[in-house]
Amino acid sequence: MTQSLFITATDTDAGKTLIAQSILRLANAKGKTTLGYKPISAGCQQTANGLRNEDAEILQQQATLSVAYEQVNPIAFVDPVAPHLAAQKCGETIELSQIQRGYQSLFELGADLLVVEGAGGWRLPLGQGMFLSDFVRDAQIPVVLVVGLKLGCLNHALLTYQALLHDGVNVVGWIANQIDPDMLYLQSNIDALHDLIGVPCLGVVPYLKSSQSPDSYININMLFED
Numbered sequence: 001m002t003q004s005l006f007i008t009a010t011d012t013d014a015g016k017t018l019i020a021q022s023i024l025r026l027a028n029a030k031g032k033t034t035l036g037y038k039p040i041s042a043g044c045q046q047t048a049n050g051l052r053n054e055d056a057e058i059l060q061q062q063a064t065l066s067v068a069y070e071q072v073n074p075i076a077f078v079d080p081v082a083p084h085l086a087a088q089k090c091g092e093t094i095e096l097s098q099i100q101r102g103y104q105s106l107f108e109l110g111a112d113l114l115v116v117e118g119a120g121g122w123r124l125p126l127g128q129g130m131f132l133s134d135f136v137r138d139a140q141i142p143v144v145l146v147v148g149l150k151l152g153c154l155n156h157a158l159l160t161y162q163a164l165l166h167d168g169v170n171v172v173g174w175i176a177n178q179i180d181p182d183m184l185y186l187q188s189n190i191d192a193l194h195d196l197i198g199v200p201c202l203g204v205v206p207y208l209k210s211s212q213s214p215d216s217y218i219n220i221n222m223l224f225e226d
């Protein structure tokens, strides 16, 4: 049975891709078969093969099962902005049904783990009164919340956690990810997050040099039954 996970965060640039690829690597190392899904990307390069987004390429490369780029990332925009605004500029609308179909087709491949990376934060607007969170809620995908550790993250983390609970999704855990190398009162902030968020912490990732891996700071054992 496929275990799906949706990686959300307190904000864009909080570390969703860093954590998503780490979870894939850790699952691969346990002998699991894996797939990644980045339903919507904004911030793409135009290539001879079409639009390509770095996050989606990373997820595609880390997965053990090989699928076409368009399956990993069906909806892509050039401009690195809110996707529904990029869509508007192109005269397009983002369809929830396309996101759902893409998810279903990957799910049916039967990997042990399917890691889905959001875009921006939890309540990402898709336009027409819809949100990416609607897809996650309806598909009942368990959620991991990445908290980008920087000043202001307590409010962002709590608002996101409250919205997740309000939406009735299964929050399997949260991961603290230090994105500000000089954050003051770092440990006190992490302690406050432990107090505020009522689900397990799956890891605390320090600020990393580009050559360093987050893998040893993350524990995925509780994501799997065996």
Ligand SMILES: Nc1ncnc2c1ncn2[C@@H]1O[C@H](COP(=O)(O)OP(=O)(O)OP(=O)(O)O)[C@@H](O)[C@H]1O
Binding pocket: 009, 011, 012, 013, 014, 015, 016, 017, 018, 019, 055, 118, 119, 120, 177, 178, 179, 205, 206, 207, 208, 209
């Ligand atoms: N712990 C860390 N230490 C150092 N740099 C980090 C850390 N976490 C993330 N970064 C860097 O911060 C940037 C944003 O991280 P990342 O791309 O994972 O965020 P994201 O939440 O996936 O963003 P988006 O919303 O664009 O998908 C990247 O350059 C990444 O390498």
Ligand SMILES: C[C@H](N)[C@H](N)CCCCCC(=O)O
Binding pocket: 012, 013, 041, 042, 043, 079, 080, 081, 082, 083, 119, 120, 121, 124, 125
């Ligand atoms: C371009 C960026 N890196 C992300 N892919 C998209 C972030 C959208 C944020 C929308 C918002 O909540 O304001």
Ligand SMILES: [Mg+2]
Binding pocket: 016, 017, 018, 055, 117
């Ligand atoms: Mg990302």
